[in-house]
Amino acid sequence: MKWRNLNGQMFSCALAVSGLIFLSWSLVGAQSKELIEAATKEGEVSIIGSLDIETTRRIQDTFEKKYPGIKTSYWRGSGTAIFKKAATEFRADSVYWDVILTATDMMEIMKKEGMFSKYQTPVGEYFEKQYHHEFFSPSYRKMLVGWLYNTKSIKPEDAPKTYEDILDPKWKGKITIPNPAGQAFTAQVLASLHLVLGSKEKEEAYIKGLAANQPILLKSMAPTSAAVASGEVPIALTFIKYVHILGDQGAPLEYVRLPAYLGDVHFIAPGSKAPHPNAAKLWIDHWYSKESMEIMAESGEFVNRPGVYPPLKGADKAKYIQAISRDKNEYKKLQRKYGKMFRK
Numbered sequence: 001m002k003w004r005n006l007n008g009q010m011f012s013c014a015l016a017v018s019g020l021i022f023l024s025w026s027l028v029g030a031q032s033k034e035l036i037e038a039a040t041k042e043g044e045v046s047i048i049g050s051l052d053i054e055t056t057r058r059i060q061d062t063f064e065k066k067y068p069g070i071k072t073s074y075w076r077g078s079g080t081a082i083f084k085k086a087a088t089e090f091r092a093d094s095v096y097w098d099v100i101l102t103a104t105d106m107m108e109i110m111k112k113e114g115m116f117s118k119y120q121t122p123v124g125e126y127f128e129k130q131y132h133h134e135f136f137s138p139s140y141r142k143m144l145v146g147w148l149y150n151t152k153s154i155k156p157e158d159a160p161k162t163y164e165d166i167l168d169p170k171w172k173g174k175i176t177i178p179n180p181a182g183q184a185f186t187a188q189v190l191a192s193l194h195l196v197l198g199s200k201e202k203e204e205a206y207i208k209g210l211a212a213n214q215p216i217l218l219k220s221m222a223p224t225s226a227a228v229a230s231g232e233v234p235i236a237l238t239f240i241k242y243v244h245i246l247g248d249q250g251a252p253l254e255y256v257r258l259p260a261y262l263g264d265v266h267f268i269a270p271g272s273k274a275p276h277p278n279a280a281k282l283w284i285d286h287w288y289s290k291e292s293m294e295i296m297a298e299s300g301e302f303v304n305r306p307g308v309y310p311p312l313k314g315a316d317k318a319k320y321i322q323a324i325s326r327d328k329n330e331y332k333k334l335q336r337k338y339g340k341m342f343r344k
Contacts, residue, residue, distance in 0.1 A: 031122075031282060031285050035278055035281060036067065039067065039276070039281070039282040040067065040069040041278075042277075043071065043276075043279075044071045044072070044073070044279060045070060045071075045072050045099065045279035045282070045283045046074075046075075046096055046099070046276070047072065047097070047099045048077070048082055048085065048099070048100045048101075049074065049075075049076060049082070049100065049101035049268075050076065050077065050079060050103065050266070051141075051266075051296070051301075052299070055295060055296055055299040056076070058295045059286070059287065059292045060074060063283065067282065067286075070279055078220070079106035079185075082100060082102050082106065083106050083109065085097075086110065087113065090113070090273060095271060095274065096275065097271055098270060098275060098276045099268060099269070099271065099274070100115075100269060101266060101267065103265075104139075104264050104265055104266070105184075105326070107266075108325070111269070115273075116135075116270065116271060117274070118269075119270050119284060121284050121285050122285065123137075123285055123289060124137050124138045126290075126305060127305060128304070128306060131304045136267040136269050137267070137284060138304065139265035140266060140267070140268060140288060140296075140303060141265065141266050141303045142263055142265045142302050142304060142320050143239055143241075143263045143264050143265075143266070143302070144239065144241070144262075144263045144302055145189050145221075145237065145238065145239060145240070145323075146238075146239075146240040146255050146258055147160060147166060147236070147237060147256040147258075148225065148235070148236050148237075148240065148243060148253055149228065149234055149256065150228050150229070150234050150235075150251075151254050152231060152252045154234050154235070159254070159256065160256050162256075162258070163196065164206075167210060171234075171235060172212075172213045172214055173213070173216075174234050175210075175215040175216065175233065175236070175237070176218055176224045176228065176235070176237070177215045177216075177236070177237040178217075178220050178221055178223075178224055178238075179218065179342070180334070180338035180339070181217075181335045181338055181342065181343075182219065182335070184335065185264065187331060187334040187338055188326065188331070189262050189323050190203075190207055190334075191203075191324065191326070193206055195262065196258070196259070196260045196261075207338070207341065208341065215237075216233060221239050222238075224236040224237060225242040225246060226246075229246040229253060239263075240255040240261065240312070241300040241310060241312070242300070243312060245299070245300045257314060259319065260319040260321045261318055261321065262321050262323045263320060263321075263323060264322065264323055265322065268284055268287055269284075270284065290305060290308070293305040293308045297311075298311065300312065302320070
């Protein structure tokens with residue numbers, strides 16, 4: 001009888017522990033009732049970022065459906081444009097934005113200016129440690145840079161297979177890249193090539209060889225992608241996600257399979273002067289949800305939530321390497337250096 005009672009007690013304890021474990025799992029990433037109520041009283045949240053408008057709109061729709069009492073607005077621009085707009089409002093003490101999302105360097109610059117509040121979303125538990133940050137919630141996506149080619153202009157068997165193949169003289173005048181003298185991100189990627197090539201000497205030789213092939217210099221990644229998609233040029237240096245994005249529009253694109261791809265990660269943070277601080281936190285929690293990550297991935301983005309990939313062949317095998325971050329003065333030096341090299 002004693003053994004039967006003991007077994008019954010042990011079984012009850014096991015059920016209780018199991019229930020607590022299940023409850024703790026179910027609450028990971030859950031928003032508190034208090035936060036939802038406070039955010040709903042604020043009634044709106046204003047976001048500034050560099051993710052495309054269409055993808056962000058889909059996430060806004062799911063947020064507003066989940067929290068019908070909160071309206072969202074989104075302003076999109078480049079990292080530089082985001083900084084100018086946000087900093088102008090911040091310095092004038094007339095802030096209209098609640099949340100900013102963009103690339104690492106610009107986020108760090110704004111953090112140093114005191115423009116953000118520290119917020120670690122509970123949904124960050126789902127992201128691997130390598131993507132966590134001491135101040136920001138985990139980086140939510142990575143931008144992989146590689147070589148794209150037009151399959152109508154170049155047969156797959158004739159396409160470049162390695163970084164070095166791009167330097168073949170037969171591609172002279174048939175390549176486009178974002179102008180490294182005008183776009184800091186391109187300068188950042190070029191100055192990080194030693195991480196994938198093996199040495200600074202190889203990096204310098206590679207950049208000289210690339211300049212010798214007289215690439216067409218465009219303003220940013222978007223126009224280089226458009227140029228290769230239209231067939232204006234057969235090869236472009238840009239984000240490999242455009243193979244999917246522009247491919248959905250009928251562009252005949254493929255990307256060179258490389259052992260590793262340089263790039264940058266993006267972060268999101270609430271403003272330190274946010275007019276709707278609770279709605280900002282709730283938006284960030286939703287941003288990191290599996291639902292939002294899947295929307296981004298469906299649009300071609302390489303998100304950092306485990307097991308979620310864009311519909312791009314080989315996406316799950318693409319190795320990412322973070323390009324080296326630099327300060328404003330270092331970027332200015334690099335841009336002057338590359339400006340002289342690519343003008344020759």
